[in-house]
Amino acid sequence: MQLGLMLLLLLVSVTALSMAWYGQRRVRTLEQELVRRQQDSAGQAAEAQLLAKQAQELSRDAVAKVTLTESRLAEITAQRGQLEELIQSLSRARDENLVVDIDAGIRVALQQTAITGSAAPLVAALKAADERLARVSQPRLEPVRRAIARDLDRVKAVSVADIASLAIKLDEAARLVDEAPLQVLDPQRLAEAKAPRAVARVAPSPASAAASAAPVGGLRAELGDWWQGLWAETRTLLRVTRIDQPQAMLLAPEQGFFLRENLKLRLLNARLALMSRQFDTAQSDLQAAVAAVDNYFDRGARKTQLLTELLRSVVPQARQAGVPRPDDTLAALTTAAAGR
Known part of the structure; x- marks a missing residue:
């Protein structure tokens, strides 16, 4: 029985030793695994630190790049603002130059109209200004175009004397003076x-x-x-002749030459007065010429009738017709030049 107990003890001892060896081996394996894992963890930690360092460096680079980009963006924005301001300044300068140029052209046309008495220079200047504004197509200059349209209608509605045609009629009348017969007998x-x-x-x-x-x-x-x-x-x-004007009887036949020459001088003075835009003087000379033809020339003759018709057609046309000033256009140009 003691032998059985000893065998049991021995078996227990062997079993305990086996279990101890196995446990120690297990512990050693676990220690090795723990060391290996610790080494792996250390490697991963080092790798993580490296990656973190790289990420930090990348983050710093990104921040630097973002900062640089933002600074460049701010610079580009500032440059764009300056460029837009410059473009607006150039546009305003162009518009102002255009307005000043149009204003000067219209004022020069006004002077030409005052000198020539014709509305043609002013009409041409207003049309040219409207065409230039139409090419620019600037909304802030639209009031100027509307003012030009109103002034054009006002100027075109005024009838201005055609000096060239009136001068031709007076030349024809001066020619008919030599051909129209007098009421008294001519020397011939x-x-x-x-x-x-x-x-x-x-x-x-x-x-x-x-x-x-x-x-x-x-x-x-x-x-x-x-x-x-x-x-x-x-x-x-x-010779029995009916003379309606008694003063014609006082004119001797030899004085007919001087009467014709005096009448032609009257017509020449009227022509010069028309060319110099002295309409009052022209009216006075034309009225005197019409009265002389009525008093001393034979009204029944065809030449006298033609002469009278010419003179009577010139009288109502040889009058001062004031060309209206383009005040609306000038006021609109002043407002546009002031930037309002």
Whole structure:
């Protein structure tokens, strides 16, 4: 029994030793595994530290890049603002130069209109200004275009005297002065009137021819023929003319030349007055010319009628027609130049 107990003890001891060895081996294996894992953890920690360091460096680089990008973006934004301001400044300068140029052109056209008396320079300047504004197509300049349209309508509605056509009519009237007949006899007509004419003889009738055989009948026939011849000759020395203007009777035939020359000088003065835009002087000379034609020229003659029609057509046209100032356009240009 003791042997069995010893065997049992021995078995227990062996079993305990086996278990101890196995446990020690297990512990050793665990220690080795723990060391290995600790080494792996240390490696991973080192790798993680390296990665963290790299990530930190990348983060710093990213922050630097972001900072640089932001600074460049801020610089680009500032440059863009400056560029936009410069573009706006250039646009305003261009608009201001355009406005000043248009204003100067219209004022020069006003001076030309005042000198020539014609609305053509002002109309041309307003049309050119409207075309330039249409090409620019700037909304802030639209009030100027509307003002130009209103002033154009006002200027075109005014009828201005056509000086060139009036001058041509006066030249034609001066030519007709030499051709129109006077109410008194001209020297040429007076010479024709004083020229000897053949005396008309009255042929004796058959009854008087039969009575001429007697001496008394022949004497009466001769006296009758002499009286008829004397009467016919006397009629050639007389001229009966109806003169409606009494002052025409005071004009001698030899003075007709000076009357025509004086009338032509009147017409020439009227022409010069029209060319220099002195419409009051032109009206005075034209009225005097019309009165002279009515008083001293033969109204029934065709040339006189043509001369009168020419003069009467020139009189109502030779008047001062004031060209309206483009005040709306000038005011709109001033407002646009002020930037309002």
